[in-house]
Amino acid sequence: MKNIIVVGNGMVGYKFCEKFVEKAESKDFKITVFGEEPRPAYDRVHLSEFFENQDAKALEMAPAEWYGENGIDLVTNERVADINRTAKTITTAKDREFSYDYLVLATGSSPFVPPIKGVEKEGVFVYRTIEDLEGMLAYAAKLRELKPNARGAVLGGGLLGLEAGKAVMDMGLEPHIVEFAPKLMPRQLDSRSSQVLKLKLESIGLNIHLSKATNQILGDKYIIGMEFGEDDMLDVDMLVISAGIRPRDELGRACGLEVGVRGGIVVDNTMKTSDENIYAIGEIALYNQMIYGLVAPGYDMAAVAVEQIIGHTDTVMPADIDMSTKLKLIGVDVASFGEPFMPAAKGHSIIFENKTQHLYKRINVSLDGKSLLGGILVGDAADYNMLHQVYLNGMAIPEDPSQLILPASEGGSSFGSVLDLPDDAQVCSCESVSKGDICCSITEGDCTTFGDVVTKTKATSGCGGCKPMVTDLVNETLKSLGKEVKEVVCEHFNFSRQELYDLIKINKVPNYQEALDLFGEGHGCETCKPLVASIFATITMETANRQPTIQDTNDRFLANIQRNGTYSVVPRVAGGEITPQQLIVIGEVAKKYDLYTKITGGQRIDLFGAQIHELPLIWKELIDAGFESGHAYGKSLRTVKSCVGSTWCRYGMHESVTFAIDIENRYRGLRSPHKLKGGVSGCIRECAEARGKDFGLIAVDGGWNLYVCGNGGATPKHAVLLAEQLDDETVVKYLDRFLMYYIRTAGPLVRTAPWLDKLEGGIDYLKQVVIEDSLGIAEELEQEMQGLVNRYECEWKEAIENPEMMKRFKHFVNSDDTDDNIEFVPMRGQKMPKQWV
């Protein structure tokens, strides 16, 4: 049994272990891993996701138990302090000694902190570990309390610096990026693309300062600003330094291994250092006089070291390392591959630039025009995977190479099918998975779904950038085998939502249980039950009271379930217009039942903290005062937001409030595949944010412009213009057709924007259906919608008037007690749920 000691438990150190234990030969070795951080290796590439969920576990490469289960001793929180090459031992900071046969150095790098006067001040951070992020979060939280408009700056406009900029923005600080060079991402982008990226980032709220050399950090104890030159200063309250990395080579240096002039431990193509029993991999290894700060080459180095140690000495690192990258920075696609900046002597560049849409694409083509040498994409990197493959595999390019990057005309992409790639094309570079591996797992293995292929090959489990291409490959391969790639509802119904809609409608199926008898199997589940409920609502406008047990919990109790199992109540306030008397009623009810109140994003009032038995009592009072259900709990029309419009506003063109109320009242209670929101603005200043809604109207000279398929949320999207200068009646006609067509054809839980994305022919096709009636169904759609509008009733009113329906608003079947686990704590004069975990 030989001992391997791995120093460093980062992504590359972990990958070494993972690759090693997969080998049969690994049984002859014992691996001990030392990490100085308190937790096992985590995914640093996606560090900024930590801000979204603060879930350190989700970032782990493998749980702590994984190491033990694979016979690896993992020692965290213990730094290796010394190497004795003669005795072949290491000593840790806790003064423990271990001997090795092979030593693998994977100590990575540390952030480079430039020697600027004042960097030691409070509020100055580096961006590398989860602990760094936790420190920043705590500091930012303190700042936000003291100062409403606190600013956070990032020193460094490289890849990591921009990621840190997003983190600063997510922390609620005004973000600033300060870069020494005259352009952003100087290593990946040329000046023109960097300019496009800058415009785009500025448009989403990042402040960018280029060509700024920071002289000193201002402030007494803590940072208050940065000084660039005389009279050139920037007030900031927090600073994140992201000015490059330095290899953590101190261990190797101290024991006399050969190191580079600017740091890094010198290795050959077997990853061996100048000591034949010591290997170095990842960001500490100096290979070809270069430090590779990307994860894919680090993983390749880990794989090479594994093969070398078990005796497969033919496996070596290639001389050329692919430094292509694609990433999403703050929602902006940025990619570069091959040779991004190419001297004119080697070939020609083709550049497409559209600053109005923040798009830049450049490809570099050989002098004979036959091969692709590299390129840069900013704003839209959808074609990156294909371009990268064309480059890597030296595939033929079209006679007119500009077709590769020009916006696709009729007939779509000039790439052909993903199946045309050679079998050895590397699709997932993080996990070294080739096209052949993926296709064979289906044709020769037993994989039948995308999930199977991921489990089998590990493709997409690294950075995830190859996911669209792997999805295409899986679908195309399945198709080529004659297997139907069908989106079915779930294991209980072997139909798509649209097919099920037709079946239920044509066969006049009366309820869910019968639908399951006729077209399904088993007992159903939380996917198909609410989906079928939504179909019934579309066909007959039945309320959630009729089949309560197939509704999502929110619909079942006609309220939104919140933390600690209490519910919230939202009465409809159409168009956001509310009388003082109505405000008083809501206030009185909230006071009486001790509810937390908050204004919602949809211009209405949410009352939180009601227990289940209180819901009917609360609604009885609201309904008596003239309110009705706001359907805030349903996949249904929520609100139609409005600005005050021409009735009050001196800029208003039309009466936006009146029209918003009319529209909200027309579609109230309408159930749909996902929630629906609308907006009406009285002029192009667009104060109602109508273009961020599923349907939006903007008043213009001569009528309304109708926009459709926008949303806010996780993937914001502006609605696109469907028709211009419409009168009120035509707006309603087009809206009826559009909404009904969407409700009929969209998949479950698909909002209008992704529905339009997938609609073949896109907005042009939608215009043909809605405006020109190309399918000949316009009248039918309008009639169906009118039927639903006529059958509307307030489901809360229905519920409180029917003793049978009221039975479900009770916590226990066998007792009138209420849930005694609900506890509240005070917060800013109101209350909030006590947090258990």
Added chain:
Amino acid sequence: MQDILNQYVTVTEDAVKEWFRVGETTDFPENSGACIKYKSKQIAVYNFSRTGKWYATQNLCPHKMEMVLSLGMIGDKDDIPKVACPMHKKNFSLEDGRNLAGEDLKIATYPVKIEEGNVYIGF
């Protein structure tokens, strides 16, 4: 809160000390869960009327410690009867209480018997 969780321990049919009557079958909605109270415990009772089978588990979802499982939608996955927690859709087997996604979460289960239209839970 840990104390509340600890009071729920799976009871198997042969270890029942007390069969506690919780109501008539018609008190429980079909193809749905409902909650009953036994001393300080909250128990979710599930009525699978398509097959006439009944199940019972703790009402507490161990993921975020919320008393909500009886409000979740019920159904089956690969023929295993299950409940989906309404909060984050964690799926639990009603046969043995394990998390169906293989996560380290488990709920206690209790036997149910139906006699002359009455529903009893075994403790």
